[in-house]
Amino acid sequence: MLERVKEIIEEQLNIEDVEITEETRFKEDLDADSLDLFELVDAFQEEYGVEIPPEDLEQITTVGAIIKYLQDKGVDA
């Protein structure tokens, strides 16, 4: 799952050759601003068919957090 999540992040934020691990933080490490985060959430929803309400955004701060969030919502990977 990390691989596909990484691809989505790279595509949405237009970055390549940046090391992305579960510890990577969107804002601090990848320079994502709030609009970038909305794009990311939108892309994850489309990819995994999971509804992510805006109130859950605060907990999604790292790559590991989005993976855990998706898994908790029943995404199989």
Added chain:
Amino acid sequence: MKTRITEILGIEYPIIQGGMAWVAEHNLAAAVSEAGGLGIIGAGGAPAEFVREQIQKVKEVTDKPFGVNIMLMNPEADAIAQVVADEGVKVVTTGAGNPSKYMQQWKEAGVKVIPVVASVAMAKLMQRGGADAVVAEGMESGGHIGSLTTMALVPQVVDAVDIPVIAAGGIADGRGLAAAFMLGAEAVQLGTRFVAATESIVHENYKAMLIKAKDIDSTVTGTTTGHPVRSIRNKMTKEYLKLEKEGADFMELEKLTLGSLRKAVMEGDVVNGTVMAGQIAGLVKKEQPCKEIIAEIMEQGMALLGRTF
């Protein structure tokens, strides 16, 4: 004229006054609401008790609906959210972030929630979070801006959400209203034109500078900090842009703009202060009462839309 927005908000005309910090205080908000639009108190960086006083002053003047704009980065945003619910304010617009943590509290108090959005993804997210409408605001606006233009943003947001969309940015007359409706908007939000209203309390220097401004007189500072702001070019913007070019850090730039909007609006220092205004400032030629502004926009807009509405 009826649209989903006029129905939801209980207003006569689909014209909303922007929630401009310092500028959008009780006199202006009351005048716009009394004229049949939706007046808004801009909470900006103000403390919660100040916002409560402003709300009560509007209520003394008009029984018509009005709103409060909450800048979510305000350290007192939580308290202001509560004040709005306690005081029975009908409408909240939000800027600078994600208002979802207040959504339940406001819904329970019967407050209509209208976030300002700068992208399609943000609009979709807000709809999912229970927003009643969104303001799609283009970078023609004065003050804090996004990067898309109104012309590009509005139709894309309209296609992406089912809730009604209010267009903002670069609109100051009936032509702007008609154009926004053609893009699918169901109301418009105007800031700059209302800054020049008779009821607006901005310093006469601010008003004079706005009325004098031409099409090219605004500029954008703060792109390097990630918080771009549109204002009229002056000594402050010149210095700011020079520092930005030299790669100045955030703190150094902050020093230039700390309290600078207040300086321009209240003290009339339009040289060192921030004179926020939109690109449409060149179209604003005179000071007029809110009632006259709204009547003019509606008359011109309806004539243009006559064939379709």
